[in-house]
Amino acid sequence: MSRLKEALRVSTEKVNAALDGYIPHSTDTDRRLFDAMRYSTLAGGKRLRPFLVLNSAALFDVPLDWSMSSAAAIEMVHTYSLVHDDLPAMDDDDLRRGQPTCHKKFDEATAILAGDSLLTLAFELIAAPDGHPEPAVRAEMTHRLATAAGGRGMAGGQMMDLAAEDSALDLDAVIRLQRGKTGALFRFSCEAGAILAQRGGAERDALTRYADHVGLAFQITDDLLDLEGTEADLGKAVGKDAAAGKATFVDLLGLEEARRRAGQLVDDAIAVLQPFGDKADLLRDVARYIVARKN
C-alpha cells in the first residue's frame, strides 16, 4: 500500500493547492461566505474523488492542466453535499473531518450559502476556458457533473435517505439510494478520465463499471465503519444510522456477508481494469484501500 499512500499524498497536496487557488478571498461584507467555503473545503478529507479523476485521466495521458479543474470541481460538489447534509434540518451533525461543521463554526444561513456557492463554483470551474482546451469536453463534463449531482443522482439519493427514516427499505431500495447518494459522484469521477481524453466505447464502459463496484464497496464499508469505527478515527459521529432506524447494508446482509460482498466488489472492480494493464495499478490499489480504510 505504500505506493498508493505516496500517490495519495502527492495528489492531495496538488488538489489542496488547486482548491486554495480556486476559492476566492474577499474583504467586502461577503467575506463570511468565502471564509466558510474555504473552511469547509480546506479542512482536509481524503480527496478520493479528485484522485479518481486525476488517475482515470492519467490512464490516457491527459495533462494535469486539463484534469485539475475537474478534480477540484468534484471535491467542491462533494464538500457542498457534506455542508448541506450536516445542517440541522438534514442530518444535524456537529462534527465533520474532526472539526465543527460549517453551520456550527459559522451559522446556518452562511452554511446554506457556502454550500450553494461551492456547487456553483464547481460548474464555473469545469466550464472555464482555462481548463480543458476543447469546449465540447467542457460542455460534456458540465452536463455529466450536473446529472450526477442532481435530483436523479446525489441529491435524489439524499432525498431517499431522508425518506428512509420513516420506512423499512429492502436491499434493492438501499442499493438504489446509494447509487445516487455516493455512487453518482464516484461514477462521474472515473468517467471523467475518458471524457477528458475524448474516449468512448469499451474504455469508458470499463471505468463506469469500475466506479459502480468501487462506489458500492465504499458505502458498504461506510456502514461497517459506522458500526465498528470510533468517532476519533472517523472525525464524525458514529452509530447515527442505527439510531435513526435507517436500514444499512449490514442490517440487510449481516456483518459477515457485508464484508464478503465488499471484498467481492473490489475483486470485480480490479478485474474490469484488465484492458488498461499496469497503467491502472493505482486505481487497483485505491479499490483495495477503500474497503481496508479505518476512516
Next chain:
Amino acid sequence: MSRLKEALRVSTEKVNAALDGYIPHSTDTDRRLFDAMRYSTLAGGKRLRPFLVLNSAALFDVPLDWSMSSAAAIEMVHTYSLVHDDLPAMDDDDLRRGQPTCHKKFDEATAILAGDSLLTLAFELIAAPDGHPEPAVRAEMTHRLATAAGGRGMAGGQMMDLAAEDSALDLDAVIRLQRGKTGALFRFSCEAGAILAQRGGAERDALTRYADHVGLAFQITDDLLDLEGTEADLGKAVGKDAAAGKATFVDLLGLEEARRRAGQLVDDAIAVLQPFGDKADLLRDVARYIVARKN
C-alpha cells in the same frame, strides 16, 4: 403596454411548458424532491428573466430551440434562490407568489434539496447537447451563469444582505449588494442573447449596460413596493426590510429621489438599445414595465 402584455403572456406560456417538461416526475422514494421542485418552479411568477433571455436572443434571430433551455435554466436558478432565501435560517418567509413557501408546504430538508437540485438542473440543461448546437456556446453559457449565480454574484449579494442586518450600509454598499443579489442574473439574462448568437463587442456591451440599468431600477422599485405595496398585490410579506433594519434605496435616497432615479435608469436603459432599432421595442417596453409594476 398591451403589446408587452401579450408578448409576456405568450412567452410565459412557452416558458412554463418548457419548465414543466424539463423538471422530471418520480414515483420512487425521492418523489417528494421532484414534487417540491415542481411546486416552487411552476407556482407562477413573472418569468421576467426568461423573457429577457428570449428577447435578447430574438434581437439576433436566435431560434427558440436554442434559447429556451437557457431561459428555463435562468428561471430555475432564480427559483432556487427564492426557495433558499425563504428558509427560516435566511429570510424566514411563509408566503411566496401568494402560496406557502417551499419549506412550509414540504419541510426544510426538502426545500434545501429542492433548491440544490433546481440549481444543478439549470446547469444540466444549459450544457445539454440538445440545446444550442455549438459546444463552445454551451460551455460559455454555463461559465457565465455560474459566475452570475455564485459567490461573486447572486450568492455573494445574498451574503451581503444577511450581513446588512447588523450594519448601516451606505449607498455604494447597497448598490454593490444589489449588483450581486439581483443585478447579476439580470445581466446574464440579457448577455445571453449575444452569447447564443455568438456576438461580442458593442452589441454585447449594450445589452450588458441595458441589464445593469434595468436591474438597478428593478431593485429600487422592489424597495418602493416593499414600502407602499400590499401583501395581496405582492403575494409575499411587506415591510420586512424596514423591520429588519436593512438600509434600502428609499432610506438612502428618500422616496422622491428613489422614484426619480428609477425613472432615469429606465431612460438610460432605453437609450443604450438605440443600435438595435425597432427590434428592441419589447426590451424597451419591459424596462418601462419594471418600474411601473405593482408586484
